[in-house]
């Protein structure tokens with residue numbers, strides 16, 4: 001098939017590289033001059049700063065990033081993190097999120113024995129659901145055949161545990177909030193979980209779906225790695241792999257319109273011309289995709305404004321640091337409000353990665369949640385906008401310095417990014433990042449938008465994060481290829497011999 005992919009974010013590139021490896025003719029159109037979208041790394045005065053995402057997880061055997069390597073042939077240059085991240089709660093010793101057996105002792109120290117039941121529940125659900133997500137059954141099901149695959153997968157996974165009670169619990173948890181499973185009266189635990197869910201599920205324990213939340217909290221156990229060259233090197237490697245399989249990425253090539261004829265997506269128009277395709281994959285937010293479809297946009301692409309409230313405010317700083325490489329990611333929860341939240345995330349480049357900063361300096365990225373509307377309104381009032389930006393950037397830097405003495409010493413230079421910056425550099429509608437709050441398992445859009453048109457990225461299952469969007473992209477590649485193969489009467493037994501499926505069988509419990 002001739003496949004056109006709009007956007008070289010993690011979702012788009014993962015789908016593109018997997019499809020190119022399967023033999024399809026793939027062209028990626030990217031508006032920017034760099035790949036990676038929210039997971040890109042940009043160069044500024046000798047420093048390579050991660051623009052949005054900084055922490056890469058899912059490299060464990062059978063995990064999304066390992067599957068991505070198998071499905072595409074990419075080889076990511078990474079080193080395992082000793083401690084995935086440290087979470088700093090006000091007035092308490094940092095909680096160190098180890099990815100190995102040390103986590104059991106650490107959580108006992110930090111949250112006491114009464115929290116153990118919760119942690120056992122969280123880990124067992126995460127193990128089950130990651131296995132389910134890395135399998136290929138489409139979610140949410142859109143066709144009878146999707147439903148059959150889904151039921152077969154669910155039956156296989158549950159049969160491995162042969163537990164009727166488990167099925168009933170899962171049915172209840174699928175429609176509950178995670179807060180229901182937290183022990184009462186353990187405020188440190190609740191604060192910790194809320195902070196972690198905010199960055200992984202875009203909402204807190206009172207709203208986050210229990211099963212989604214259990215998986216999202218599990219990222220530190222799914223092998224966190226530091227990527228040489230910054231997180232954007234993942235996208236560069238996928239672009240390289242895609243090219244090696246005969247595909248291409250055309251940078252500075254913005255899609256303006258998707259041509260729909262008789263209910264089928266047929267071509268993508270850019271300023272350079274028209275690209276005809278048998279299938280189009282959009283690595284876009286639903287509102288951005290709706291804009292390209294114009295009158296042909298299905299109503300499912302409309303996202304209520306109340307769900308597109310938050311974006312990110314970021315600071316990129318070249319700093320002197322006395323930090324070793326054991327723990328490079330820190331989530332800091334503050335006593336006082338910061339912008340509209342009360343936490344920030346700080347990530348430092350590893351000392352071993354000399355490509356990230358000139359000698360003696362490290363590249364630091366700080367980020368916090370912020371409401372979109374005030375920034376977008378201020379954009380036309382330059383002095384006020386710049387003043388607010390400078391003031392929040394200073395607050396972020398001071399808070400990080402105070403919470404991490406020694407880790408951040410002198411600042412050589414810094415720059416800041418607002419939701420307007422994200423809007424301009426990723427073309428995400430209104431600078432909205434992170435996708436929808438994961439309050440229900442049905443929040444994710446179905447990836448088949450209309451005949452010939454598919455959606456990837458953080459708006460489809462399993463949602464946001466580098467690992468999740470990579471997995472979503474691979475799942476779509478598989479479904480698209482599966483549809484194509486079945487139209488050629490290729491049997492499912494042939495299909496399941498492919499690299500993705502063989503590694504999944506190995507990872508199945």
Ligand SMILES: Cc1cc2nc3c(=O)[nH]c(=O)nc-3n(C[C@H](O)[C@H](O)[C@H](O)COP(=O)(O)OP(=O)(O)OC[C@H]3O[C@@H](n4cnc5c(N)ncnc54)[C@H](O)[C@@H]3O)c2cc1C
Pocket residue numbers: 006007008009010011012029030031032034035036037038039051052053054055056057253254255256283284288312314367425426427428433434456457458459463464465466467469
């Ligand atoms: C501040 C911040 C911190 C984060 N931290 C982490 C983290 O630590 N770990 C983690 O795993 N995840 C993190 N995330 C989330 C993660 O970055 C995203 O979930 C993921 O990168 C989104 O990928 P995507 O596939 O949806 O594509 P996007 O990143 O949205 O990329 C879409 C691409 O499409 C291009 N494009 C858009 N419109 C067009 C058009 N019309 N024509 C051509 N090209 C177009 C854009 O230029 C862009 O390159 C963070 C996100 C942010 C914003």
